[in-house]
Amino acid sequence: MLEDRPYQVVWFKRDLRLADHRPLVEATALGPVVPLYVLEPALWRQPDASQRHWRFVRESLLELDGALRRRGSALWVARGEITTVLERLLARLGRFSLHSHQETGNAWSFARDRAVADWARERGVDWREHPQQAVIRGRLDRDRWDAHWRAFMSEPIPEPPSRIRSPLPERPAEALLPVEWLEPLEPDEHRFCQPGGRRRAEGVLAGFIDRRGRRYHREMSSPNTAYRACSRLSPHLAWGTLSIREVVLATREARARDRGGGRDRALGAFESRLHWHCHFIQKLESEPRIETRNLQRACDGLRDGAAGTERLWAWQAGRTGFPFVDACMRALRYTGWINFRMRSMLMAFASYHLWLDWREPGLHLARCFTDYEPGIHWPQVQMQSGTTGINAMRIYNPVKQSLEQDPHGRFIRRWVPELRRVPDSWIHAPGAMTPRQQAHGGVRIGVDYPPPLVDHEAAAREAREKLRAVRRDGGARDEARAIHRRHGSRRRRPRRSDRAESRQGRLFE
């Protein structure tokens, strides 16, 4: 023992930072600290995990280790099941307290946290969990949720400790190696994905607030502009290199500085998304089955199983014959990111036009998104698939979206190079070109680029009817009312930019 006080183990999970880290601050005040990250094979073997997640996490861990070392400690990395690791630590350190942030993760991490709670109880270890989002654990009073969000975001941010006393000088043997259980990607495939680490997180936040975010509300919908105009903070929020409170406070400070200036609309629209962040995570926290089961059970068995089907493969590969859908999917595969509108369209296309059950497409997107956040992802996946029973059916017309968001086909030509010589007049629906037009456009439909997988108008009509038939059923209506009582929050009236976004969404139904 370093001193008489018991050891404090700080377990880092999706909170890979020192700033705004209450568990670390509290632990440091109580005694010598062991900062711990556990590389859990079973977690990384889950079907929603991918190499690009690990790449981001690894980069963030290396930086975290550096930041800890500058404060007199180092990051302890152990590999194995968490309870086995904790047991080993108990044998080595004697008694300790465990500190971490609460996690609203996937079903696996939920079960894992329950196992840790059981282990801690049996061993008499005090496990203190701190919320890192404005998410309420346990009984939820929806009417008070907004007030809770505001109070949480107004709490002062604790300073990171300047010095951390650590008990053991040597590092454990396990290193931060690539995770060999994960499917490798093609060498090129994540070349353009966002890199991890706190320094990058701070740079992305400052760059957005000071420069890039000025036209956020106007440029968030088209993928031609969204890569620059959106904050791109999502992977940093998902893996915790920034806290949501830090982002909210930075946004409020910028708005206060800019009173009457030109950025208030943009930053106001942005702040409302930060509210959605926690609002969605709350849904998974309160109803974890959203990850695997239809929220509205009346939708069970409605769609075809997707696994192994040609339609799923074509959608995943960006070869559906709808250039804008394919461009979005290919861009996502290479960059790990696409904007909200295009995520919605991709998901809705799989669920409505291709009539695939949402689980497999949802897993594919989860693996592609560097910013995979289960609490936002699964409620959004279900919302865009019409299985919540309470949200409007949004069936995006892929050709109309293409005309609206990429009128000159710039994005399409970048990501679907086989169409680069196709003239603007055909770029949105090249499947309708005659052989002569194809020769002129330098593409052979069916050889270089696939014909459309479905007649999109007929497929949308059929999907709408099938879902409406379910919704008309009396039992399903009762169920929808019950879901509404559980999930229909009293949110603020949407801002003008949000309303414009949703009005546009309705246009394309």
Ligand SMILES: Cc1cc2nc3c(=O)[nH]c(=O)nc-3n(C[C@H](O)[C@H](O)[C@H](O)COP(=O)(O)OP(=O)(O)OC[C@H]3O[C@@H](n4cnc5c(N)ncnc54)[C@H](O)[C@@H]3O)c2cc1C
């Ligand atoms: C099918 C589908 C799956 C999605 N999966 C994820 C996911 O796994 N992880 C994820 O972070 N977001 C997800 N989103 C929400 C949204 O698309 C992304 O948060 C956003 O595109 C991230 O880019 P950004 O940080 O530049 O966003 P910005 O527009 O700059 O927004 C800032 C932050 O606000 C939050 N936010 C923005 N839009 C939403 C929204 N619609 N719902 C909830 N929170 C929001 C995010 O934390 C985001 O980082 C999903 C949306 C859909 C339709």
